[in-house]
Amino acid sequence: MKPFTLVCVVTLFAVGACAQQGNTASSGQDTAALEQKVRDLEDRLVALEGQVRVLKAQAGQAPAATPGATSAETASQTPAPGESVAAAPSPVSLGGAGGSAAKALNPDISMIGDFVSYAGGNSIRPSPALEMHESELGVQAIIDPYARGDFFLTFGETGVGVEEGYITFTALPGSFVARVGKMRSAFGKVNGMHNHVLPFVDRPLVSQNLVGGEDGIDDAGLSVERIIPFPKGIFLSATGQVFRGDSGAGDELVFQSHQKSDVSTVAHLRGYGDLNESTNLELGLSYARGHNELGTNFITSLYGVDATVRWKPLRRAIYHSFVGRSEFIWSQRQQAPFEQRAFGMYGSAEYQFHRRWFVGGRYDWSDRPREANLTDKGGSAILTYWPSEFSQIRGQYRYTDYAGNHKTNELLLQLLFSLGAHGAHPF
Amino acid sequence: MNRVFSRAGSLLAVAVTMTACLFSPSIAAAKKLNVITATTDLAALVQEVGGDKINVESMAKGYQDPHFVEAKPSFLLKLRQADLLVVVGLQLEIGWLPPLITQCGNSRIQVGANGYLDASQFAEILEIPQGAITRAMGDVHPLGNPHYWLDPDNGRRVAKGIAAKLAEMDSEDAAYFQQRDQDFERRLAEADKKWLAAMAPYRGRKVITYHNSAPNFAHHFGLNVVGFVEPRPGIPPTPSHTLEVINMMKRDHVKLIMVEPYFDRKTPDSIARESGGTVVEYLPSVGGVKEVTTYFQLFDYDIALLTKAFQANP
Numbered sequence: 001m002k003p004f005t006l007v008c009v010v011t012l013f014a015v016g017a018c019a020q021q022g023n024t025a026s027s028g029q030d031t032a033a034l035e036q037k038v039r040d041l042e043d044r045l046v047a048l049e050g051q052v053r054v055l056k057a058q059a060g061q062a063p064a065a066t067p068g069a070t071s072a073e074t075a076s077q078t079p080a081p082g083e084s085v086a087a088a089p090s091p092v093s094l095g096g097a098g099g100s101a102a103k104a105l106n107p108d109i110s111m112i113g114d115f116v117s118y119a120g121g122n123s124i125r126p127s128p129a130l131e132m133h134e135s136e137l138g139v140q141a142i143i144d145p146y147a148r149g150d151f152f153l154t155f156g157e158t159g160v161g162v163e164e165g166y167i168t169f170t171a172l173p174g175s176f177v178a179r180v181g182k183m184r185s186a187f188g189k190v191n192g193m194h195n196h197v198l199p200f201v202d203r204p205l206v207s208q209n210l211v212g213g214e215d216g217i218d219d220a221g222l223s224v225e226r227i228i229p230f231p232k233g234i235f236l237s238a239t240g241q242v243f244r245g246d247s248g249a250g251d252e253l254v255f256q257s258h259q260k261s262d263v264s265t266v267a268h269l270r271g272y273g274d275l276n277e278s279t280n281l282e283l284g285l286s287y288a289r290g291h292n293e294l295g296t297n298f299i300t301s302l303y304g305v306d307a308t309v310r311w312k313p314l315r316r317a318i319y320h321s322f323v324g325r326s327e328f329i330w331s332q333r334q335q336a337p338f339e340q341r342a343f344g345m346y347g348s349a350e351y352q353f354h355r356r357w358f359v360g361g362r363y364d365w366s367d368r369p370r371e372a373n374l375t376d377k378g379g380s381a382i383l384t385y386w387p388s389e390f391s392q393i394r395g396q397y398r399y400t401d402y403a404g405n406h407k408t409n410e411l412l413l414q415l416l417f418s419l420g421a422h423g424a425h426p427f
Numbered sequence: 428m429n430r431v432f433s434r435a436g437s438l439l440a441v442a443v444t445m446t447a448c449l450f451s452p453s454i455a456a457a458k459k460l461n462v463i464t465a466t467t468d469l470a471a472l473v474q475e476v477g478g479d480k481i482n483v484e485s486m487a488k489g490y491q492d493p494h495f496v497e498a499k500p501s502f503l504l505k506l507r508q509a510d511l512l513v514v515v516g517l518q519l520e521i522g523w524l525p526p527l528i529t530q531c532g533n534s535r536i537q538v539g540a541n542g543y544l545d546a547s548q549f550a551e552i553l554e555i556p557q558g559a560i561t562r563a564m565g566d567v568h569p570l571g572n573p574h575y576w577l578d579p580d581n582g583r584r585v586a587k588g589i590a591a592k593l594a595e596m597d598s599e600d601a602a603y604f605q606q607r608d609q610d611f612e613r614r615l616a617e618a619d620k621k622w623l624a625a626m627a628p629y630r631g632r633k634v635i636t637y638h639n640s641a642p643n644f645a646h647h648f649g650l651n652v653v654g655f656v657e658p659r660p661g662i663p664p665t666p667s668h669t670l671e672v673i674n675m676m677k678r679d680h681v682k683l684i685m686v687e688p689y690f691d692r693k694t695p696d697s698i699a700r701e702s703g704g705t706v707v708e709y710l711p712s713v714g715g716v717k718e719v720t721t722y723f724q725l726f727d728y729d730i731a732l733l734t735k736a737f738q739a740n741p
Contacts, residue, residue, distance in 0.1 A: 043584055050548035053570075145539055148529060171534030175507060227507055227532060235500040272500040277488070280499060314491045315689055355663050355691075388662065390562060 107141030107149075110420035112196045120410035124402045125208075127410075132157055134195055138420075146171045152194065163194065163218065177225045185217040185247075186225075186239045186268035187286045188304040188327050199323065199350045201396045201412040205364035205376050206344030210302065210331045212248030217255070217266065217288060219243035235272040241265065245290050254300060255290030264290030282308040298334040300369075305329075321352040331369045342367035350382075358384040364400075374403035391417040460597055463509040463536075465520050466493050467714040468576040469546055469585070471722040473513060475611045476590040480600045489714020492689040494566070494661070498523040506531035509542065511596060513589065516547035519573035541596070547573065549588035550581040553642045565659030574711065578643035579619045582722055586611055618723055622730050623648070629737045633681040635672060635698075637690045640711050644729070653681060656695050664694040676702035682740035683733070685709045688716075707736045 114134040118127040135155040142148045147169045154163040166181025184192045190207050195214070203214060211217060221243030228236040245257030245264040255264045265288070272282045286304035291297075304327060311322040326347040333340045344366030352358045364378040378400035385393045396412040462483040464470040470485035477483060484505060487496045493515065506512065506527055514520055528537060535542040547570075555571035575581045590608035594601035630649035637656040645652045654675055658668035675681065676698070684695045684706045695706045709732055710716065713725045 039580075042580070043587075046551045046581075046584055047549065049552075050550065053552075054545075054548050142538060145537065146534075168529055170529055170532070170537050171540075172532070175532035177530060177532045225530075225532075227503060233501060233504065235504055237500070237503075270500075274499070274501050280501070282500075310497075312497060314488050316691070317497070317689065318492055318495050319691060388562075389566070 105141075107139045108421040110138040110140075110418060112136040112138070112416065112418045114196055115415045116201060117413040118410060119413075120408065122400070122408045122410055124400075124406055124408070133414075136163065136194065136196065143167065161215075163215075175226055179223040179225075180221075182218070182220045183223060185219065185241055185243065185266040185288065186223065187211065187217050187266050187288045187302065188268075188284065188329065189306045189308065189325065190327065191216040196416050196418070199348060199358075199360055200362060200380060200382055201394060201414045202380075202398070204327070204346035204348070204362065204366075205378055205400070206327065206329050206346050206366040208252065209366040209376065210254075210329050210342060210344050210369050212254040213252035215248060215252075217243075217247045217264075219245070219247050219255075219264065221263070233274065235270075237270050239266075239268040239270070241267070243290075247290070253293050254288075254302075256293045257291060258296045262291040262296055264288065278313045279309070279311045282306075282310075292333060292335070294335055300334070301332045303330045303332075319352070319355050322350070324349045331367075333369050335370065340370060340372045342369045342372040356386045358382075358386075360384070368403065376403055377401045390419075391415070460510045460593065461508050462511045462513065462593075463505050464513040465515050465524060466576075467712050468582075468722065468725070469513045469515065469589075471713040471720075471725070472576075472582060472586045473589055473593075475722060476586050476604055476608045477593055478603065478607050480597065480603060481593065485714075487712075489710070489712040489719070490688050490716070492687070493519055493712070494522060496520070496523045498527050502527050503531045506536060507533050509533065509536050511542045511544060511592065512536040513544045513546055515573050515576070516545035517552065517570040517573035517575075518568050544589070544592050546585045546588065547571075547575065549584045550575040551578065551584070551643070553646060554639075565657070566661030568660075572639065572642050574640040575643050577641060577711065578647040579615055579622070579726060580647060581643060583612055583615055586615075614723070618726065622726050625730050625734050626650075629734065632683070632737060633679055634683040634685055635676065635681055635704075637684070637686045637695060640687055641685060641709075648730075653679065656684065656686070656690075656698065669694055669698060673698055673701045676704055683707060683736055685733075687711050705736055705740050707732050709733065 112135070113132070114136070115131070116127075116133040117130050119129070133156075137151075137153045137155070139151040139153075140149070147167050149167050151165040152163045153165075154161050162182050164181070164183045166179045166183045169176075169178045169180075172178055184194075186192060188211070190198070190203060191211055203216075207213065207216060221241060223239060223241040225237060225239040228238055230236040243255075243264045243266070245255050245262045247264065248254040257263070267287045269285045270282065271284070272280065274280045284304070284306040286302070286306070288302040288304075290300055292300045306325070306327040308323065308325045310324075313320060324347075326345065328345045329343070331340075331342040331344075333342070346362055346364050346366075348360065348362035350358055350360035360382045362380045362382075364376070364380070366376050368374045368376070378398065380396055380398045382394055382396040387393070392415070394414045394416075396414070398408075398410045398412060400408045400410075402408070460477070460481045462470075462473050462477065462481050464473060464483065464485045466487050467485040467489040470483050473481065473483045486502050486505070487493050512528070514524065534540065537543060552571035552575055556567060556569060560567050560569055576585065586608055590604045593604045597604075626648045631651055633651045633653045634645070635654045635656065636652055639652075639655055639657075639660050641650075641652060644650070654672055656664050656669075656672065658665050681702070682704045684699055684704055686692065686695045686706055686708050688708050688710065692706065692708075698704065699706045709729050710719060710725060713719055713722060715725075716728070719725050719728050
């Protein structure tokens with residue numbers, strides 16, 4: 001409360017000074033001096049207001065002022081009577097001391113809904129007509145001066161999973177950034193993305209065939225990343241990760257751990273350069289190694305190359321942009337009787353032609369990891385409309401030519417919507 | 428059991444050394460303070476008080492919408508070297524800065540650390556929402572309007588706060604920063620007199636802005652912002668709202684539409700055509716055009732632009 005008293009005192013003082021100014025306006029010199037004084041007092045008042053804001057943020061009293069004052073003000077400012085305004089914030093008293101303070105230190109909470117509808121037949125990978133594909137709950141906060149925590153829980157229609165849940169140590173010596181917990185691994189580009197940030201409704205065929213499907217390589221372990229100094233403004237970073245060794249399930253299984261030593265490892269090297277202020281190029285090399293479902297002695301190794309080119313004219317950044325991306329992935333899987341060497345790739349492009357409209361296309365090509373002589377191919381076209389930054393409606397036409405001459409034509413409709421303070425996603 | 432641990436351990440060691448062996452020993456700290464700012468206006472203020480004892484660079488460009496900056500990895504390289512990060516705050520940078528801070532691996536500039544400075548604490552903040560807010564109101568900033576630097580009084584206050592911070596971080600040059608800050612204050616007070624005099628004939632004039640980015644400017648120079656091209660903050664213009672704006676401009680004799688350089692001119696131009704008004708592309712930030720490189724030039728430019736437009740549209 002002390003800052004408020006100070007603010008009041010200073011305000012009174014300032015008002016007094018203003019009144020005085022009126023009386024002694026006869027002498028120009030006095031006026032100038034008084035003007036200066038008023039300005040100084042105003043500055044002190046603003047500085048104190050700023051301190052009050054900082055203290056409030058620290059003490060965690062949230063944006064609302066003292067509960068009493070707020071409800072009075074909201075009552076007086078209530079707009080048109082017909083409009084149903086969410087109940088004025090009544091002073092909630094949680095158990096224990098400092099209820100509102102405890103509340104303000106709550107993490108940022110967000111919820112993302114991902115609803116998909118499928119039309120057209122697909123006997124190889126059947127999908128339902130209507131599906132609440134995923135509901136993602138994000139809980140994120142700074143833990144202490146040394147670390148932050150991020151949780152993403154995904155609710156499918158049948159169960160709940162921890163998609164990611166990790167602590168990031170941001171204040172390590174030597175500029176290392178370390179993560180511990182369950183996380184999407186740094187293999188390639190698409191593997192690290194959550195469903196709702198994908199440029200398409202689905203993931204490319206190569207992800208589905210070779211890199212663990214929708215969940216991808218997503219496992220419990222630890223990750224260490226460091227930026228490597230490189231001349232000429234080139235950004236280079238290296239990531240090394242060690243996981244328990246379980247990723248994917250059923251047909252999409254990539255790694256399985258049979259004993260404690262069956263850990264899997266992932267390494268990623270990322271290079272980035274600005275070609276000019278609107279265009280940049282990113283290249284990545286990835287490697288992953290783990291044990292497959294056949295046993296400790298059966299190793300699966302994955303190699304990946306990715307390239308992304310982005311264009312966004314700064315003056316019209318909210319209206320136009322382009323992203324072109326391609327990933328090439330090789331899988332080397334030990335199994336009886338022969339080792340299988342499979343290859344897959346995709347190439348995609350997405351162009352924003354209006355503030356709220358995006359159009360895109362993707363070409364898919366991928367062998368199957370267990371029978372590398374079988375190849376699936378396909379293509380997609382997509383149109384996305386963003387009513388605001390917090391929702392998207394998209395329609396995707398997908399043609400797939402599965403191995404064995406199974407041709408499918410499908411239409412995917414998706415609605416994505418986001419509630420709350422979902423933090424920005426990594427570039 | 429031991430074998431298991433030693434194997435897991437060796438794998439871990441491999442992963443760590445793989446990353447570790449690739450970096451060169453870090454360079455000894457340079458004498459000049461490295462300052463990085465979110466926007467060009469803050470960089471201009473840092474430059475005013477820091478003089479040649481600091482290096483300063485802004486991440487966003489002056490002609491770019493500061494709400495929507497791409498979190499490019501090249502910024503990480505700059506953040507990594509920074510001794511001090513100055514941000515606008517009030518959640519202006521919420522869409523792009525937090526992941527950069529997390530990833531840069533620089534403990535000096537993490538939120539709450541000594542090298543993290545939120546400049547909004549020094550400024551007078553307008554439009555702090557009272558009561559419940561929802562996204563139905565558009566991109567409302569729950570902590571108040573973040574475009575506070577467009578009031579020279581706030582420029583003075585922020586410069587003073589930056590000078591105090593620089594003095595704290597580099598105590599040898601404390602007197603230098605204080606002296607430069609006082610000099611800046613004096614020059615700003617003089618310039619402000621000139622600006623206020625130029626704008627005095629147009630006090631109380633009604634204007635429209637595209638986004639709600641000029642309340643502090645209007646507050647200082649006595650303009651009356653009566654509407655926005657956007658129906659709600661961050662929501663693109665709709666036909667019905669555009670019609671309302673046109674009717675309102677005709678009814679209330681509003682002649683000027685102030686548009687930020689990063690917005691599409693189509694809607695404001697058609698509003699101007701229909702209502703008989705004029706569009707001016709004002710600069711919300713230093714660097715919005717090439718010639719405007721200092722905090723002073725920003726106001727020089729905008730005030731020359733507005734006074735000319737007011738004269739032409741009485």
